[in-house]
Amino acid sequence: MSLPIVHYNDPILRKKGAKITAFDAGLTQFAANMIATMQAAHGIGLAAQQVGRALQLFVVDLRAAEMDFIWELDGAKPPLELFMPLTLINPVLTVRPDTDEYIFEEGCLSFPGIRGDIIRPDAITVKFQDECGIPHVLACDGLLARCIQHEFDHLKGTLFIDRMGKKVRTSVDQAVKELAQCTREKTKAP
Numbered sequence: 001m002s003l004p005i006v007h008y009n010d011p012i013l014r015k016k017g018a019k020i021t022a023f024d025a026g027l028t029q030f031a032a033n034m035i036a037t038m039q040a041a042h043g044i045g046l047a048a049q050q051v052g053r054a055l056q057l058f059v060v061d062l063r064a065a066e067m068d069f070i071w072e073l074d075g076a077k078p079p080l081e082l083f084m085p086l087t088l089i090n091p092v093l094t095v096r097p098d099t100d101e102y103i104f105e106e107g108c109l110s111f112p113g114i115r116g117d118i119i120r121p122d123a124i125t126v127k128f129q130d131e132c133g134i135p136h137v138l139a140c141d142g143l144l145a146r147c148i149q150h151e152f153d154h155l156k157g158t159l160f161i162d163r164m165g166k167k168v169r170t171s172v173d174q175a176v177k178e179l180a181q182c183t184r185e186k187t188k189a190p
Contacts, residue, residue, distance in 0.1 A: 125139045
């Protein structure tokens, strides 16, 4: 079941996610609904805040993306088809030492049509639990690392526009203001 995606200026996007402690059928269904929502919107990542819940949970799926990244899940390199779409719960992210930072254009399902260059570290390690509560460690770089960092930011109430340099942010400011106004009007409607 697809869920409605929250757009910019909805207060939930600025809320920090609560740690998940109950790994039950409700959580499994919510994660499945998030995956269906992400796929229906043609996204590669989606955080719980983006569907109206402030939780430490996001989903990613890069099976259709160009394989310009490397990964290691729990010490092995399984094919993406075996573990994606991937649900990451209660993630703890660390930037790998001595990694370079790169500029890459990002978009966000909560900011339809708005894109901008963001600088992020290229390689990360993330410890997380899956929807069954099983712990995992994923080391990755490139687009997968960028996607995970973008969604991880959502769990802290940080948005990709917060990471834009001044010049880039200025170039999208009008579109962001229009989206904020549209969101305000929708939330005021009876």
